[in-house]
Amino acid sequence: MSEIKTVIGGVCAPAGFRASGAACGIKAGSDKKDMALIVSDVMCSAAAVYTTNKVKGAPLEITRRNIENGRAQAVICNSGNANTCAPGGLELADRTCEITAEALGLEKTDIVVCSTGVIGQRLDIEPFEKGVPVLAGSLSYDGADDAAEAIMTTDTVPKSIAVEFEAGGKTCRIGGIAKGSGMINPNMATMLSFITTDADITPELLDKALKEVVETSYNQICVDGDTSTNDMVVVLANGMASNPCIDCEGEDYTIFKTALSFVAADLAKKLARDGEGASKLIECNVKGAPDKAIARRISKTVISSNLLKAAMFGEDANWGRVLCAIGYTDGDFSTDNIDVTMSSAKGTVFVCQGSSHKEYSEETASEILSEEQITIDIDMNQGDGCATAWGCDLTYDYVRINGDYRS
Amino acid sequence: MSEIKTVIGGVCAPAGFRASGAACGIKAGSDKKDMALIVSDVMCSAAAVYTTNKVKGAPLEITRRNIENGRAQAVICNSGNANTCAPGGLELADRTCEITAEALGLEKTDIVVCSTGVIGQRLDIEPFEKGVPVLAGSLSYDGADDAAEAIMTTDTVPKSIAVEFEAGGKTCRIGGIAKGSGMINPNMATMLSFITTDADITPELLDKALKEVVETSYNQICVDGDTSTNDMVVVLANGMASNPCIDCEGEDYTIFKTALSFVAADLAKKLARDGEGASKLIECNVKGAPDKAIARRISKTVISSNLLKAAMFGEDANWGRVLCAIGYTDGDFSTDNIDVTMSSAKGTVFVCQGSSHKEYSEETASEILSEEQITIDIDMNQGDGCATAWGCDLTYDYVRINGDYRS
Numbered sequence: 001m002s003e004i005k006t007v008i009g010g011v012c013a014p015a016g017f018r019a020s021g022a023a024c025g026i027k028a029g030s031d032k033k034d035m036a037l038i039v040s041d042v043m044c045s046a047a048a049v050y051t052t053n054k055v056k057g058a059p060l061e062i063t064r065r066n067i068e069n070g071r072a073q074a075v076i077c078n079s080g081n082a083n084t085c086a087p088g089g090l091e092l093a094d095r096t097c098e099i100t101a102e103a104l105g106l107e108k109t110d111i112v113v114c115s116t117g118v119i120g121q122r123l124d125i126e127p128f129e130k131g132v133p134v135l136a137g138s139l140s141y142d143g144a145d146d147a148a149e150a151i152m153t154t155d156t157v158p159k160s161i162a163v164e165f166e167a168g169g170k171t172c173r174i175g176g177i178a179k180g181s182g183m184i185n186p187n188m189a190t191m192l193s194f195i196t197t198d199a200d201i202t203p204e205l206l207d208k209a210l211k212e213v214v215e216t217s218y219n220q221i222c223v224d225g226d227t228s229t230n231d232m233v234v235v236l237a238n239g240m241a242s243n244p245c246i247d248c249e250g251e252d253y254t255i256f257k258t259a260l261s262f263v264a265a266d267l268a269k270k271l272a273r274d275g276e277g278a279s280k281l282i283e284c285n286v287k288g289a290p291d292k293a294i295a296r297r298i299s300k301t302v303i304s305s306n307l308l309k310a311a312m313f314g315e316d317a318n319w320g321r322v323l324c325a326i327g328y329t330d331g332d333f334s335t336d337n338i339d340v341t342m343s344s345a346k347g348t349v350f351v352c353q354g355s356s357h358k359e360y361s362e363e364t365a366s367e368i369l370s371e372e373q374i375t376i377d378i379d380m381n382q383g384d385g386c387a388t389a390w391g392c393d394l395t396y397d398y399v400r401i402n403g404d405y406r407s
Numbered sequence: 408m409s410e411i412k413t414v415i416g417g418v419c420a421p422a423g424f425r426a427s428g429a430a431c432g433i434k435a436g437s438d439k440k441d442m443a444l445i446v447s448d449v450m451c452s453a454a455a456v457y458t459t460n461k462v463k464g465a466p467l468e469i470t471r472r473n474i475e476n477g478r479a480q481a482v483i484c485n486s487g488n489a490n491t492c493a494p495g496g497l498e499l500a501d502r503t504c505e506i507t508a509e510a511l512g513l514e515k516t517d518i519v520v521c522s523t524g525v526i527g528q529r530l531d532i533e534p535f536e537k538g539v540p541v542l543a544g545s546l547s548y549d550g551a552d553d554a555a556e557a558i559m560t561t562d563t564v565p566k567s568i569a570v571e572f573e574a575g576g577k578t579c580r581i582g583g584i585a586k587g588s589g590m591i592n593p594n595m596a597t598m599l600s601f602i603t604t605d606a607d608i609t610p611e612l613l614d615k616a617l618k619e620v621v622e623t624s625y626n627q628i629c630v631d632g633d634t635s636t637n638d639m640v641v642v643l644a645n646g647m648a649s650n651p652c653i654d655c656e657g658e659d660y661t662i663f664k665t666a667l668s669f670v671a672a673d674l675a676k677k678l679a680r681d682g683e684g685a686s687k688l689i690e691c692n693v694k695g696a697p698d699k700a701i702a703r704r705i706s707k708t709v710i711s712s713n714l715l716k717a718a719m720f721g722e723d724a725n726w727g728r729v730l731c732a733i734g735y736t737d738g739d740f741s742t743d744n745i746d747v748t749m750s751s752a753k754g755t756v757f758v759c760q761g762s763s764h765k766e767y768s769e770e771t772a773s774e775i776l777s778e779e780q781i782t783i784d785i786d787m788n789q790g791d792g793c794a795t796a797w798g799c800d801l802t803y804d805y806v807r808i809n810g811d812y813r814s
Contacts, residue, residue: 054742055734055762085730085763119727120764227735306713307809314810320526323492327462328634335461355462356492357527396803402714403721 004165004259010144013162013175014198016041016240019143021150024131026123027080033150035127037135038075038194039104044236046072046112047207049214051231057082058089059113060232062097066109070203072236075112075194076100076132079153079179083115083123084229096128103136112234116153116179116192119229148177151192154401155179159270165259167252170243172199174259178267180223180274191218193233193267199256200239201246209257210235217264220296220389222304223275235260272303272390273373277397281390282312284376289385294331296387301329302376303391312374313393317342317365319351322376339379344371411572411666417551420569420582421605423448423647426550428557431538433530434487440557442534444542445601446481446511451643453479453519454614456621458638464489465496466520467639469504473516477610479643482519482601483507483539486560486586488530490522491636495529503535510543519641523560523586523599526636555584558599561808562586566677572666574659577650579606581666585674587630587681598625600640600674606663607646608653616664617642624671627703627796629711630682642667679710679797680780684804688797689719691783696792701738703794708736709783710798719781720800724749724772726758729783746786751778 007013019038026034046067050060066072076096083089097111115123140146148158162175178193201209210233218233239245246252273281284302289295302308305325311318319340327335340352342365349365350358368374414420426445433441453474457467473479483503490496504518522530547553555565569582585600608616617640625640646652653659680688691709696702709715712732718725726747734742747759749772756772757765775781 053731053734054736054740055730082727085727085759087763119730120759122764227731229731229734306805310806310809313806316810320489320492323462323526324460324634324636327460327636329461333461352492352527356494357529394806394809396806398713399717399720399801399803399806402717402801403723 004163004262007162007164007173009162009175010148010160011038011175011177011194011196012141012144014173014196016198016238017196018139018141019147020135020138020140021143021146022131022135022138024127026078026127033146034078034080035131035135036077036147036150037139038147038196039139040073040236040238042238042240043071043073043110044238045070045201045203045206046234046236047203047210048232048234049210051228053227053229055085055229057084057115057230059083059093059115060230061090062093063112063114063232066097066111071110072112073106073110074100074104075114075234077114077151077192079116079151081115081117081121081123082119082230085120086122088122092123092125095125099128099132103132114192114232116151116230144175144177151177151179153179154276155274157274159267159274161263161266163259163262165255167199167246167255168244170241172241172243173197174263176263176267178271180271191228191231191271193218195233195235195263197235197237198239198241199237199246200241200243201237201256205246205253206235206237209253209260213257213261213264217261217268220300220387221268221272222300222391223272269390272392275392276401277395278392279372279395280312280393281373282376282392283374284378284389286378286380287386288380288382290333290383291385292387294333295385297331298326298329298378299387299389301325302378303389306394309391309394312369313395315366315369317349317351317362317369322378323352323355326378333380334382337381339381341377342368343375343377344368344373346371411570411669414569414571414580416569416582417555417567418445418582418584418601418603419548419551421580421603423605423645424603425546425548426554427542427545427547428550428553429538429542429545431534433485433534440553441485441487442538442542443484443554443557444481444546445554445603446546447643447645449645449647450478450480450517451645452477452608452610452613453641453643454610454617455639455641456617458635460634460636462492462636464491464522464637466490466500466522467637468497469500470519470521470639473504473518478517479519480513480517481507481511482521482641484521484558484599486523486558488522488524488528489526489637490530492527493529499530499532502532506535506539510539521599521639523558523637551582551584558584558586560586561683562681564681566674566681568670568673570666570669572662574606574653574662575651577648579648579650580604581606581670583670583674585678587678598635598638598678600625602640602642602670604642604644605646605648606644606653607648607650608644608663612653612660613642613644616660616667620664620668620671624668624675627707627794628675628679629707629798630679676797679799682799683808684802685799686779686802687719687800688780689783689799690781691785691796693785693787694793695787695789697740697790698792699794701740702792704738705733705736705785706794706796708732709785710796713801716798716801719776720802722773722776724756724758724769724776729785730759730762733785740787741789744788746788748784749775750782750784751775751780753778
């Protein structure tokens, strides 16, 4: 398999993608960018995954309808208002697609529309009527950073990545941006991620690859356990790399999926690290579980535990909370022989062996946990299942940010 | 049905129950009480429910074995150490029963043993060898408060209740104590509750009543979503009220279960209110759900949402977070026509109608939410299912308490 290397350029790294971002007046009383546009020079294969929340943002319904045929060419996204549980939401999302299509000379059914922000407040059409033509006029092959910034809500940093790989003898690229800053935050709503690629791939295989990749990336992060109403990951593939179209699950599909997985996992980790109020990224690796599904659930349950997250904030190697979280994970497995280590750039400490206390220096452990990136390795000692999940610590700032988000 | 009225006396309110509590050296470097003893003058029907966590404290296994025959006469409980994931735990719990039985002139299989505190640290037998005889010597019919205090960990207040009712023409009483201060806190481990009654009831019906009552009380509270390894609710019924033995599901069973439910719900609410760091009790009532089970899940999911809990701390009527939590509740129901109001002693504000924004004054809402007890009423408008759950707000103090519990 050819190698995958990171490159600059975010969603504009793949050939034929332009982007822009601007302040269009949705984030009232602020000059922050609040609208992003991403456009491909040619029609794309398109695939998306959506939140499992029963309450869904209006834009999700319009987007689902528009890409039902596996095709799309542009993404319009606003931050500051989720257009969810608010009157006239569907009409507004549909009209936004019309305005965007007019400005770009496309059909409205070729537009992906997304919103993120407060739930339950009416979103007006005026900012789109004024803003979209401005965004269309400022589209640029260097515009990825503007777009990444324009989709932020409580995010503290824009999140962007791009990679390069070879498929069918051609150099292909995949780029992506994302916003959190919980995976999952109903009221600033949402994890959103937009991925672009110049690889040529059928809509069916693009959909399949995305669904598989999501399981081990976006679905394995947690900031607060609250599943948003507006979560969406969209991928557009415009084929401008001129690789032989990926239309079966051969070598090219494998390298494409590996590169897509790299991009998705990178963005997922960035989302976890920038979780609201977070001061640390927590990675949890599980091995020796009966199967992969159980390993995924265990790793995700551990990084989702409020008590474990608070202990990590306190730099306390409180492994009892790891065992407790494993113990209430759904599934059929033994908890009799679990080993746990905690690591960082400063070293590793073996804290639990055979599900029981192991002597270690609390001082050393605390020193190791003082780093910004912590790894918790769990060996269930009973099978071949392994998985990784990413989360963050629970801090005073999480409470502050969410105690008065709207005011 | 006869009335149920509250009386003083906690677990010693029912006839024939004595209790004591003392500092026995388990909470090292502290003069806090850390061991409680509750004893009935005569043999009791006994029933218990245990944590669903796969990792279980050693005392749970010994207690389960001892009350398999539906009989017990005394409860010994220590705080400060959970006797979980630590070497020699089963032997220690068994030996604790022996020591207690010797001091009281009972059989060791008549003893209920419980522990709550840090996971993963060896618990020594010496504090029990020295402490249990002292506790046995200080048993008193007025000792309920000492016992309630001795089982506390991070609890800020002892939790106790007793009620009186008539069954079969006789006055019966039920008393209870509990400790949190999460429902659920692996490392200070545990929600524990001990309930006594002088009603005469068969072990089978006592078990049935307890299991039913737990569903609408202890199982409907949440502080942080972390299910402890040591949770246990035990009820002892000694028959000293001389009522005709409750051996079928007639009128007397109904009044007994109603009284038991009152005690359990009262203790559950006290646990939620004293959740770690909590400044408010949040009650969530759901009606109009397709069935009772879905209503329970919805109410519990809402009070478990970190985002909603943080909003309540911030006194922000952020109803979008209520809809979001409803939307990710497991089950088959519609989210199209949901009404939400928020209330306190200061009034009521109608914040969401038909799953959409309803005009209200944020200022009034904030004033209402400034109270210590908040009620969220949800009408799903689709069936007869109703349920209630209790939780607390998420505060800076939760993070502080759990950031360095062990240090």
